[in-house]
Amino acid sequence: MTQAENNAVMYEVKDGVAKLVMQSAPVNALSRALRMGLIDGVTNALQDDSVSTIVITSSLPIFSGGADISEFSGGDLSPMLPEVLDKIEHASKPVVAVLPGPAFGGGLELALACHHRITFASNKVGLPEVNLGILPGAGGTQRLPRLVDAQTALTMIVTGKPTPVTKLPGVFDKISETPESLLADTRDYLSSLNGSNAIKRTCDITLSMDEKTQAVFDAVTQQTQKTTKGFYAPLKCIEAVRGAYTLAFEDGLKNESKLFLACMATPQARAQQHFFFAERAAGHVNDFDKSTPERAINRVAIIGAGTMGGGIAMNFANAGIPVTLLELKEEALEKGLALIRKNYENSAKKGKLTQAQVEARMSLLSGTTAYEDLADVDLVIEAVFEKMEVKKAVFSTLDSVCKPGAILASNTSTLDIDEIATATSRPEDVIGLHFFSPANVMKLLEVVKAEKTAPDVIKTCMKMAKKIRKVAVLVGVCFGFVGNRMIEPYGREANRLLLEGASPEQVDRVLTEFGMPMGPFTMGDMAGLDIGYYVRQSRQEHISHDPAYGAVADRLVEMGRNGLKSGRGAYQYEPGSRVPIPDPEVLDIAKKEAHRLGVKQRSDISDEEILVRVMFTLINEGACILEEGIAAKSSDIDVIYVYGYGFPVYRGGPMQYADEVGLGTILDKLVTYRDQLGDYGDMWLQPSDLLISLAKDGGTFKHYQK
Ligand code: 3HC
Ligand code: NAI
DSSP states (O other): OOTTTOOSEEEEEETTEEEEEEOOTTTOOBOHHHHHHHHHHHHHHHHOTTOOEEEEEESSSSSBOOBOGGGGGOSOOOSOHHHHHHHHHTOSSOEEEEOSSOEETHHHHHHHHSSEEEEETTOEEEOGGGGGTSOOOSSHHHHHHHHSOHHHHHHHHHHOOOEEGGGOTTTOSEEESSTTTHHHHHHHHHHHOOGGGGOOOGGGOOOOOOHHHHHHHHHHHHHHHHHTTTOSHHHHHHHHHHHHHHSOHHHHHHHHHHHHHHHHTSHHHHHHHHHHHHHHHTTOOTTOOTTSOOOOOOOEEEEOOSHHHHHHHHHHHHTTOOEEEEOSSHHHHHHHHHHHHHHHHHHHHTTSSOHHHHHHHHHTEEEESOGGGGTTOSEEEEOOOSOHHHHHHHHHHHHHHSOTTOEEEEOOSSSOHHHHHTTSSOGGGEEEEEEOSSTTTOOEEEEEOOTTOOHHHHHHHHHHHHHTTOEEEEEOOSTTTTHHHHHHHHHHHHHHHHHHTOOHHHHHHHHHHHTOSSOHHHHHHHHOHHHHHHHHHHTGGGSOOOTTTTHHHHHHHHTTOOBGGGTBSSSBOOTTOOOOBOOHHHHHHHHHHHHHHTOOOOSOOOHHHHHIIIIIHHHHHHHHHHHHTSBSSHHHHHHHHHHHHOOOGGGTSHHHHHHHHOHHHHHHHHHHHHHHHOOOOTTSSOOOHHHHHHHHHTOOSTTOOO
16 A cells, blocks of 8 residues: 555645644544554655654544554554554654544554654543453553553553543643644644754653552552452553563563463453444444434433332433423322432432532422323333333323324333333334333443334434433343343253252352352342242243242242342341342252252252353353344344343353354253253253354354344
């Protein structure tokens, strides 16, 4: 590629300044074309006697989003970024980075390799590579510590969080007050460059590991071991930064490169990079396009101010959108609003909100018991009891009071949105918006499209999710949609293992060691075992007729062991404590049930058997969901599991994990246990057709298209 063919970097010379303007939308990812453009630009400027100074900047609102992550899977990558940055740092004319917006990863590393850096006060920069399972691999771990203190460098690199530029005075030579003053300040700065201070190479700064710095490393290492359990890259980040203090610059770079490649080769890096694109791909759906109009959402109503209604309302108030809460009775309304205030006050106590912000948000919330007050709202989200007849009555009333074009949404976690829509004369305006609990905290939103939901309603809801800072995934209608449908066989298999002789604590330990935030029994106790019981009772005609299905869980509920809220469930709890304590009584109940049902108890249930039977069953249900088209792509299921259920992001989500393990292995192990255990029920360990066919052809979920 020649300079003339490369549009990624615009090159111009004016008044002795060569300007290299990166213009590769959307984020100036440092692709091969951009790297070549930078090398060519610097080479030209060095050869041009009329040029005294080189400026590297961007025509976009961002300086650069870093290395092009899509290139990580291979191809011809030369020149590599470290090579480009070495050329820039060793240029014989001053090179100035002018940041008109954020710089991340390789983007910040590019700026650090320049001799000077200029930006404006409200800008942010960061080294977020750790979130991709890697570490800064273009000198970031060596140059940043040479410009800031060890604590700041380690924090930025190990957490990956963006940092305001005002907190990095060592990095920036000039910080303009506003983006608007950046141009004039840059001009002044350039004209001040002369003599010996014109070329300042970060690599020339020497560091050493003194006692104070060593103490910072020890503290950060200890903290990181605690907060990033299971992750590979964070400790490698620390090891790389240590090289800045203990090795010469060139050796530090070599050490960084070795650690970078080690991280890059891990399944974790593949998983986290998969997840980066999965999250963004969730927003790419075929149900609408650029020409589909969006409906304005300026006023929202929530029906039901209970657990979910209150949390959902907070999301809108946080985004500055007025919300009306409707309840059956004044007391329920007051209780709901008081709980919201308490939540905000708690945030204020923790310093997350000011009292003025609490009041501003509360002033956006109003309550009513009269449906007529909802005549003007643009979106209604129903969050009343999970009963079809109650939901239908609410939707029928909404149909009669809401203005034409209002979106009528249900937060149901299991019920059929198509049936709910029949209660209205406008099924095209009806959609599911399934928030997760606590709704003001959890990032996931399943947007459930019903048969007749209009494309503009889907588009409006997907875009609205971004405004209220949720990650939306579009799914189809079925019992439990994607997340809860998959969790059902997962819990079912866990309960079956209990019946066969495993203990709740063994099953939970296997799953937490895998990386889940809690095991299925702790999760069941927290959610309330009565919820599953009620679902099993009310769906008799749809579920297994195997008497062993849910047997132990049913007995627990019948004994009043509803979980954490009743102090006893699959575990027991001290009053006021949420810490599960193993309870021998539960093992006795399981033993009796096994005897009653003729299930043989075993003492040899291995951790591997537990992982296969519980986790692979979850994956198998994911395959069914994919095959039925309830999820459009496997990465959508991964996003739902990471954001809705705390699935470890370093495994990329259940479907990515399955692809990494190999679908042949998943199938073999499921079938092995099925055959070993015999045909013990109509719902157990039956591999889905999709899993069988992909395993046979050596396929992956990732590349499956319905
Ligand atoms: N490489 C490739 N594509 C990227 C990218 C990158 N570094 N950063 C963003 N993109 C793509 C996204 O996939 C998305 O594509 P799509 O429109 O097809 O879905 C598009 O750019 C826009 O991205 P966002 O939707 O995320 O845009 P936002 O404006 O919300 O956010 C951003 C912009 C903050 C830059 C965010 O995209 C981001 O965090 N990017 C990644 C930053 C990062 O991790 N950088 C480190 C890369 S690794 C590295 O530099 C290694 C080096 O040390 C050697
Ligand atoms: P909840 O019992 O805490 O709150 C329901 C509220 O709705 C109560 O305050 C009740 O007074 C009110 N209500 C009942 N009928 C009403 C009517 N006809 N008109 C107006 N208000 C009415 O229940 P929760 O947990 O908030 O659940 C609500 C919905 O959200 C259910 O459909 C549930 O399946 C769903 N959901 C619940 C989740 C959870 O973890 N609790 C998670 C995701 C969805």
